[in-house]
Amino acid sequence: MTGTGSVLVGDYTGCRGQVHFGDPDSRITYVAAPFGQRPAPPETGRLAVQWHAAPDAPRVPAPADRERLLLSGPVMGPVTPDRVRQIASALKNARYAELARLPGDLAGCLVTEHRVFLFRSATSREGLLHRRDGALLRWSTDPTDLLDGPEEFDHEAIWRSCRGDEVFIYDNLTPVLPGQVVVVDRDRVDVVEYDPIVPLELPRHTTMPEYAEIAYDLILQAVRPYTGRGRIGILLSGGLDSGAVLTALVDSGADVVAYHQATDDPLADESGYAREVCDHLGVPFVPVMMDHDEGYLSEKWELPHPYNNIAFRWQEQIADRIERDGITFLTWGRDGDMVFGPTRYGLYEVLHGDLRLREKAALCRGLLCSRFESSRILRSASASSSVLGDLVPTGDNARATDFLTPLPGVPDDRFSDAYSARDHCVDLSVWRPRGIQLCSPLGDKGIRRLAARMPDAYRLLPYQGRLITKPVLRLLLSTRLPERIWRRYGRLWLDSPHKNYALNHGQVLADLIGRPDAHLIRMGIVDPRQLARVLAEPASLRRNAEQLICAAMTELFLRGDARRASVTQKGVRDASRTAG
DSSP states (O other): OOOTTOOEEOOEEEEEEEEETTOSOOOEEEEEEETTOOOOOOSSSEEEEEEESSTTOOOOOOSSTTOEEEEBSOEESOOOHHHHHHHHHHHHTTOHHHHHHSSSOOEEEEEOSSOEEEEEOTTOOOOOEEEEETTEEEEESSGGGGOOSSOOBOHHHHHHHHHTOOOOOBSSOEEOOTTEEEEEOSSOEEEEEOOOOOOOOOOTTOOHHHHHHHHHHHHHHHHGGGGGSSSEEEEOOSSHHHHHHHHHHHHTTOOEEEEEEEOSOTTTOOHHHHHHHHHHHTOOEEEEEOOOSGGGSOTTOOOSSOOOSSOHHHHHHHHHHHHHTTOOEEEOOTTHHHHHSOSOOSHHHHHSSSOOHHHHHHHHHHHHTSSSOHHHHHHTTSTTOOTTGGGSSOGGGSOOOTTBOOOTTOOOOOOOOSOOHHHHHHIIIIIGGGTOEEEOGGGOHHHHHHHHHSOGGGSEEEETTEEEEOHHHHHHHTTTSOHHHHTOOSOOOTTHHHHHHHHHOHHHHHHHHSSTTOHHHHTTOBOHHHHHHHHHOHHHHHHTHHHHHHHHHHHHHHHHHHHHHHHHHHHHHHHHHHHO
């Protein structure tokens, strides 16, 4: 998100549509509807549905006769006829580099007489999916629009979802990945990579302090469009990432209020850090006490993906408060780990990084004084090895799955930001139904380009036996936030509330995933005998707590999917009887 004087527009909360390439009628039925409304497709012609946040939201102008542009997510500036024609022309004439240069995060669909273009810029968070069945193409930002029956998902993916993996479960749906244009016509589907993240051009041996100041300038550029939105919100954890975003918002003149997920568990309480940031910056601080009791899991949830994480209820609670306050734009510090944090580290990153010799020597000394064995440090001189291998959930470090039926050959969970089913799920089921657009300034293209240029050796600083994470982020905050914030070292036990929930609500978990009629039991994914053993032993229960909650969330998804399938099948039967 760049550009002086630009303002984020949050009217476009998703889209859907269909085209039958065998139908000679190329007319488009265009519907602008509130989020989630699903008009029936016409008997002939094409359907293009633009979901929007408010009844008075401006429609997206038609680029030309028998053409329609649909958008999803926050866009930069008003969607004028000139901007729409510019996007359509770039797509139709394969000038994708021009599309990549447009400001902001773009995602959506262009329907023309002979082709359909689905597109998503490199930094867009939007979940846009498509499905081709013969001559029929369907697309939507909600996967449930594209399902034809029950259980259109992969068995192994459901098992992995119970393990807590970030995994896409649907067999017959294809997501548009970041930086892709998918071009569909009568005969073929072409996928074009059009928006690469090109490393920022910087002088050789740019220093860590210089990276810090460049990073802050880019964060300021990324948040500047929020200054014209009226009051906005931020999810403030008390950590470095959200603290940096809030600091830049205040420096850019934004009217911002900070929301904090508060807990009464002293082992996980970050409110002191968050409140100190707000007091220092003069920002209103709104702690919202999180539920980890009876309301933590709910049969009422209808989820488009398994939200296989431990805090869906918390997202729901804080969204309710934000909606009551009338906030429609919300930011957070997501992407900070990806941009500034280490994914791998070792001698290879130090020796081959774009660093001065004096820095390399200091970092090598720091590694030798760290907690790692000398043999591991020496192995890390190879590009295939890292001293951080014990942070990857594989081998002996794999997540506990003592209650799941063993499934040989399941791949390790490797992080990928290409498609986040969790983010997509919470967008569709929490934020957008409440008219809230959640945006990630640290995912801005300029910041991503800086990250692509920054040496891996600047993502971790071994110093006096300690490992200092995100040193560039700490440096840029060192003159802007209190020392207690940017010098913060170590972690609180942030999953303590969830482990305590599992310890105190074993019967709830047993009723959800251990009953004979549970989907996970019938699918052979949960072993009921092993589950009973885990739930009966506090040590095993605590060890498996996070995965038990992930499995419970996956079971709730499967139950909602079965309800949707039942309604869909009933609608098909009723339509058949009416037609008869």
